[in-house]
Every structure is written in structure tokens, then in C-alpha cells.
Amino acid sequence: MSGEFIAFFVLALLTIGGAVFMISFTRVVHMVVALAFTFLGIAGLYVLLEAEFVGVTQVLVYSGAISILMLFGIMLTRHDATEVTERKGPFKYIAFAGIAVFFIVAFLGIQSAHWGDQQADFTKQNNVKEIGIQLFTHYVIPFEAVSVLLLVALVGAIILAKKEAEDE
Amino acid sequence: MSSVSKWGNLAQYDWSVMSPEFIILGVATLLSLLDLFMNKKADRRILAWIGFLGIIVAGYFVVRNTGQNVVSILNDMYRVDGFANAFKLLFLSGVAFVFLISLTYIDESKNIRYSGEYYYLILTALLGAMLMASSSDLITLFVGLELLSISSYILVGTRKQHIHSNESAFKYVISGGIASAITLYGMSFIYGLTGSTNLYVIAERLSSVFYDGFDFLVYFSFFLMFVGFAFKISVVPYHMWAPDVYQGAPTPIAAFLSVVSKAAGFAIVLRVFLISFGSLVSFDMETGQQGSVLVNTLSVYIAIVAAASMIIGNTLAMRQVNIKRMMAYSGIAQAGYLLVPFATLTVLMFEQTMFYLVAYLFANMGAFAIIMLVNRDQKTEDLKSFAGLYHRAPWMAIAMTFFLLSLAGLPITAGFFGKFYIFMSAIVHSSYWLAGIMLATSVVSYYYYFGVIRQMYMRPGKTEAPLKVPASIGLVVLIALVGTVAAGIMPDPVMQYIHHKFPLQQMFQPGGQ
Known part of the structure; x- marks a missing residue:
């Protein structure tokens, strides 16, 4: 049992645990905090995979900016809102059964594959430099398209959320 | 890589082939800026006309690219081939129709406050669809898919005062998010197994991966991606959003979703699976025979999905009283028919799909234009709003009859x-059960299509007053009617045109720069 395995186990538990608690909590603030744990766990997994830059970005953007933004959003609106208890019906069990089957299939599929013994070695690569070069040469078209995408999301958020005066 | 320009590596590519995309992007930006500086009370219809002009110019550049050799930019991040050009022309004409329908829709009823945003969000959605048609890299394809999706989520919710619109936008964004997650999960397996996002490299490496004991994961990723894409083309298992969303969305946007968005879904399905899985060969240990995995194994599942979509779409459409819900279920069934050529994979697969998409474009756009007109006049989306249409606007009723036929x-x-072509492909492939289901469900579909026709001719309407037809709607209906009838009388020239101008083989050729 190597240190890497222990680290992976802890981080995976943090990620999945955060996601499960996110769903099962009823108070919105608790949900966001649980979600922040998931984001941190994912950042840790990135670092474990030697993608430090992506890991740091994950912490900055998701764990930092997005979680704080959500907390602010909740504080400015109804922060004591709790979820109404959902109705119980056969649909819930059907959905659960479907997810269970999907999990078993995916799990067995991944277990049965014969992965190679040698590990990929990325220690010699300069993460940030490689990402930068790829982003502005090879991936310049999707990169520009993503900027349009973000603009669309921004405009959409404004026109859907804007509270207009009733008089025209 | 011969000459190094002082502008660096990027300058060596022939960027002029991307001019349709640049024009659409430029016009969308221009519209957003104009919208910002225009008087708040000013009429926004001028923006629609600028956008319409931009679409025509972009269409001209696509036509100019047509029939040329394959051009590939940045290692197939963007490529122009017959497949891409055919789909782009389809998207552009679809969006041009949507603009013409929107002109009337937004003008009279004040139900969309942000009509400036409405127009340029359609253009960004179009840009996403065009990227989906002309890339051979999973990342660009996915970004295009998301650009189309996010623009559509917003467009569906633009009727802000309308509770159905809010609900449908919310449903659409949730199910769309799940679909994107499933697609990405499937793509991540492919990337993990092959180490590339380029479809041609994936095709090269997938065979060796397949024999190294990863065959299950290859199938698994195929099904995940297919389920994710099924959302865009609204077939079983991911069709449930369509009726609710079409009902809540503004009618021109419902037309957009049913034609352009669906065609974009087919573009990505065909591109991804034909290139990356097309050359995958399985080897039967007992008989020693080789067979294509796509043709032998996977096509059965695609055929089942197609059959299930036809059955579910057509049977549920019969029970609808809301015309837009009925069109949504009809759209699910049509998507099922459109999957048949992909399931049978005959030589003329692409021509059959394209022909059906063109026919579907004309019929659906014309039908939605008339639906919009009638619903607005009667202030209801009920099927009964069509009652007595023949006495109020005989030409509209006759045109609608042709579209429904x-x-x-x-x-x-x-x-x-x-x-007919699709049916023949099922026969040639000897999928007689699929052909049988096609026939049976088509007969079922007559019931609800003729239900509308019966309302128009045989039921008395509330009023006999002539229905005023605005010029833009008249134009849409006229073009759609001419297209529907002309392609119905002379299908062969259309097939020949598609075959010669948009050769599918180009999709598998390496591109020059």
C-alpha cells in the first residue's frame, strides 16, 4: 500500500462523499459547502495525476470563485430555503435500479480491462508551457469558440434573470 | 509546413474557407453591438433583416466552397468537405426560414422582450451547429455542440412571462446537462484508450485497442456517446424532453429545434461514428471471418433505437391535442426514420439521409410557419384552432396539406x-422487420396528420373571416411548398446533385491545407 494509494483513497472518498452529501442535504448552504469538498477532492486528484496547473485552476475557479459566488447568491436571496421533501414513488426505485445496473456494468467493464503495467511518466513535461502552446496553436479554434460560448452564457444569464419594470 | 510566414504557423492555413463561420460570428457580434446602442423603444426588426442578409452571404460562401477539394485546418480541427458543406447549407436555409417566421412572431405579440438578443442567439446557435458539421476533432465538436445547446436553452426561455416557457427551458437545460455529461463520459473512454481527440487518429488506434482486451470499453463508450447524442436528435432513450420543450418554446424556436438542431445532431452522429468506428473490424475466431463492427454488431442496436423511436413517436402523437406537442412526437418518429440509413449503411446512406433531411426541412418549416400564424390568430395551440382554415385562407390550407402529406x-x-429511399435501404440490407415497422408506423402516422387536414376542411371554424397572411410567412410557405413539390416530382436530380456536389468519400480523405 503506497502513499499514493492512500492519497487517492482519501481524495476519492472526499469527492464522492461531497457529491452524495450535496444531494442528501436539505439546506442550500450545506449543499454548497459539500460541493466545495467535491471540488477540492477533484483538485487533489488532478495533482495526483501530475496535472498541477489544472489542479490549481480547479481550486481557484471552482472551490474558490464558484463556491463563494454561490454562497453570495444564496445570502442575497432566500438563504433559509429548505427543499420540500420529495414524493416517494415507484419512479425513485426504478431510477435507483437503473443507476445500479449502470454502475455494475461500468465497474465490471473497467475491472475486466487489462491495463498495462508501466505507468505513464509526465514528470519531465512542463505543464503550463505545454497547455499554453497547445491552446494557442493546435486548439485555437475551439478556444475561440469557447469565448463565444461564454459570451452567450453571460447574455443568456442576464436576459433570463433580469427583473424588468412592469411598465413598458 | 513548407513556407514559414512572419505571422507564424497559423498563417499558413487557408483561413478563407472558414468565411461562412466568420460571417455568422461577425454578424452576431454586430447585432449585439447595434442592439446595445439602439433606442430602447426602437423596432428591432431591422436586426432580423441584417441577420438574414448575413445568412445569405454566409450561404454564398458555403456554395463557393462546394465542390472543392478537402481543406483541413490545424490537423482537422476544422475541415471543409462535402459532408460539412451539405449540412451547413441545410442549417443556413433552416435558420433563414426561422428568421422569416420570427419576424411575424415577434412583431405583433409582445411576448419576447429581448428580441435583439433573440436574433443573435439564433446566430450563435447556428455557429455552433456549423462547427459541429465541419470538424473532425472531439473537442471542437463538443464545443460546437455546447454552443448550440446553451443558445437553445436560452432561446426556449425567452417567453419570460409564459409559465410553460420557463418550465420547458428549465427541463431542457437539466436534461441537456445530463446528456452532455453522458457524452463526455463516453468521449473520455475513447480519449483514454486512444490518447487522441482527432477522429482519424482514433480510427487508426481503435482497432489495436479493440484486440488488446478493451473491446468492452469500446462498445461502452459507443453506447454512452450515442445516448448523449440521442438527446440532440431526440430519439429513444432520450426523447422525453421534446414535447414539453416544443410546447413551451416560442414557435419559431420549436421549428429551429425540430430541424436545425436535429440535423446538427445527425451531423455529429454520422461524423463521429462513421470516421472513428467505421474502420473497426472484428475477427470471428471460429469462422475466421472478418466483419465491420459498425455494420455487424452496432447497427442492430441503432436499428432497435430507430424502430423504438418510430413506434413511440407515432403512437404518442395520436393522443395529442396540442399541435406543437403533436409535432414534437412527429419529430421523434421522423428522427427514427432518419436513423434507418445509418443502421443499414448502404452505399447511398448519406444521399438518403440528406434527401430526407431536405424534405423534412421544407415540410416542417412550412408547417411551423402556418402553425404559428393560426395559433396566433386563434390565441390557442389546440388542434381545433385549425378548424375551418380552408374557408379562411384556402392557399394556406392547401399548402399545409402538402406539408402534412x-x-x-x-x-x-x-x-x-x-x-421510399430509406425503405429501400432497409430492404437492400434485408432488415425486413425494420422495413415492416417503418410501413406500419407510417400508416399509424396518417391518423394524426389527417386529423389536422380534417380540421382544416371539414370542421366549421369559430369565424369565417379571411386570415391575413403577412408577406414573410407567405414567402416561407411558398418556398417550402415549391421545394416540397419539386423534390417530390423530380427526386432524381436532387439525389444526383447531392451525390455529385457533396461526395461522402471526402469525409475519409486527408485534407490539404
């Missing part, structure tokens, strides 16, 4: 030959 697949319309 085309959707049902009856003669002297384009839809008949579209279905």
Missing part, C-alpha cells in the same frame, strides 16, 4: 421519396 410520406411530395 410530405411528413406522412405520401406521393407527389418530397417526403414520399425520402421515405
